[in-house]
Amino acid sequence: MSMIYHAISAILLFWHSAWQRLLGEASALGTDWSWVLGIVFLVLSVRIVLFPVFVKQIQSQRATQALQPRIAELRARHRDDRETLQKELVELYRVEKANPLMGCLPMLVQIPVFLGLLHVLRHLKPTMPEHLKTLYGWSVTQFDSASSATLFGAPIAGSFGSTGPDLALLGADGTTVRIVAAVLIVTMIATTYLSSRQLILRSGWATDPQQRLVQRLMLYGIPASLLVSGLIFPIGVIIYWVTTNLFSLGQQTWMLRRYPPPTSGTTDPGERTTMPKAGPNRAGDAPGPPAAPAPKVGAKPTNRRRRRAS
Numbered sequence: 001m002s003m004i005y006h007a008i009s010a011i012l013l014f015w016h017s018a019w020q021r022l023l024g025e026a027s028a029l030g031t032d033w034s035w036v037l038g039i040v041f042l043v044l045s046v047r048i049v050l051f052p053v054f055v056k057q058i059q060s061q062r063a064t065q066a067l068q069p070r071i072a073e074l075r076a077r078h079r080d081d082r083e084t085l086q087k088e089l090v091e092l093y094r095v096e097k098a099n100p101l102m103g104c105l106p107m108l109v110q111i112p113v114f115l116g117l118l119h120v121l122r123h124l125k126p127t128m129p130e131h132l133k134t135l136y137g138w139s140v141t142q143f144d145s146a147s148s149a150t151l152f153g154a155p156i157a158g159s160f161g162s163t164g165p166d167l168a169l170l171g172a173d174g175t176t177v178r179i180v181a182a183v184l185i186v187t188m189i190a191t192t193y194l195s196s197r198q199l200i201l202r203s204g205w206a207t208d209p210q211q212r213l214v215q216r217l218m219l220y221g222i223p224a225s226l227l228v229s230g231l232i233f234p235i236g237v238i239i240y241w242v243t244t245n246l247f248s249l250g251q252q253t254w255m256l257r258r259y260p261p262p263t264s265g266t267t268d269p270g271e272r273t274t275m276p277k278a279g280p281n282r283a284g285d286a287p288g289p290p291a292a293p294a295p296k297v298g299a300k301p302t303n304r305r306r307r308r309a310s
């Protein structure tokens with residue numbers, strides 16, 4: 001992980017230096033904007049690099065949706081032979097170059113970046129020994145500046161669960177830290193849910209049980225877990241997460257217009273569509289007249305020949 005820590009630090013320090021040259025040391029609204037914007041542009045840098053991965057994700061999802069009728073046919077044919085069904089599905093996905101698990105890949109790729117930033121920000125403590133302040137390419141001046149950086153008066157290295165001694169070391173007021181952290185946590189949960197909901201509603205619920213389970217996990221499981229983990233995340237990490245979600249909402253809006261879902265859509269597994277049965281008919285025959293409605297129970301039979309003659 002040392003390589004990831006160095007990479008995250010290098011990108012963060014680059015953007016901090018760029019904004020510091022532009023804005024100087026001045027702060028407004030109790031916020032050190034050069035560090036906050038450094039985290040925001042760290043997100044933008046990562047997302048631009050991962051943009052081709054997101055494009056492949058959408059393309060794979062569209063290919064998987066187009067295969068749903070064939071997948072349903074295989075499930076009906078091999079309903080009592082799960083081993084054969086699994087082999088047939090793997091072969092179908094391979095031939096059609098579709099990956100049902102591709103939807104999780106962008107999130108999995110971002111996990112090392114998230115963990116790297118979490119480690120770097122939790123490393124920012126004013127009491128850190130001098131020789132540890134220069135880890136991952138930092139200078140002592142940069143380390144001291146980041147350890148005291150704030151967002152609306154709350155240090156970005158602090159968290160909702162920070163204790164009294166930790167807050168005293170950061171020179172922060174506990175009430176201010178908890179208010180800022182709570183607002184950010186609620187925003188993080190809401191934007192995470194909206195981002196997943198937007199993608200699922202526009203793409204449709206999957207008919208495959210495995211894919212549907214992944215969709216439910218993304219829609220409900222991840223936001224619920226953030227309610228707990230957000231209490232220990234540093235404020236800087238929550239800024240990173242909220243920015244990522246906002247970027248995802250915009251990116252998905254563009255992608256869903258660029259790669260729209262199939263026009264037929266995907267139906268909910270609980271919904272069934274009944275199709276009228278067609279009678280035998282040779283190719284090229286004109287369609288016959290519509291079938292007469294069934295007579296009601298107790299109705300008198302009618303003589304069709306007499307009605308035609310009249």
